[in-house]
Amino acid sequence: MSAVYAIVGFIVVERLAELAFAARNARRMLARGAVESGARHYPLFIVLHAAWLVDLVLRVPADTAVNLPLLAAFAALQGVRLWVIMSLGERWTTRVIVPPGEPPVTKGPYRYMKHPNYAVVVAEIAVVPLMFGAWATAALFSVLNLALLRHRIRVEEAALGLAPR
Numbered sequence: 463m464s465a466v467y468a469i470v471g472f473i474v475v476e477r478l479a480e481l482a483f484a485a486r487n488a489r490r491m492l493a494r495g496a497v498e499s500g501a502r503h504y505p506l507f508i509v510l511h512a513a514w515l516v517d518l519v520l521r522v523p524a525d526t527a528v529n530l531p532l533l534a535a536f537a538a539l540q541g542v543r544l545w546v547i548m549s550l551g552e553r554w555t556t557r558v559i560v561p562p563g564e565p566p567v568t569k570g571p572y573r574y575m576k577h578p579n580y581a582v583v584v585a586e587i588a589v590v591p592l593m594f595g596a597w598a599t600a601a602l603f604s605v606l607n608l609a610l611l612r613h614r615i616r617v618e619e620a621a622l623g624l625a626p627r
Contacts, residue, residue, distance in 0.1 A: 484555040517602075
């Protein structure tokens with residue numbers, strides 16, 4: 463099996479597992495009175511991530527060698543992703559859902575930055591294509607992701623009461 467197919471396959475399985483975990487957490491929080499914000503932009507993230515993976519499969523020849531230092535960086539990012547998910551626990555979702563009366567999480571990587579999950583995704587969207595020399599994919603999807611994240615972070619910070627006043 464080619465490295466690009468293996469990496470994309472890993473990401474697909476990981477994302478599907480995350481979506482299932484996130485959906486369970488979302489249902490639980492919403493049942494407890496949590497409020498979702500920014501639902502209209504959420505499908506754009508699904509489309510962006512799916513298009514990113516499809517682009518990789520279509521653009522990167524199957525026999526392309528993987529850059530091992532960037533593969534190691536990708537593996538490290540998965541560790542940070544897991545740390546983020548564990549730190550948020552039942553509050554981790556792929557949507558902006560805020561439980562009533564609960565302050566923002568400040569443990570784990572949230573001690574060091576406001577949005578570590580987004581930092582991981584930003585890095586992944588660049589690192590994965592660059593592992594295979596796909597500079598155009600890295601650039602295009604990084605720009606598109608940053609545009610969406612700019613809006614998403616504003617929505618999330620407003621929902622958490624962190625927006626500048």
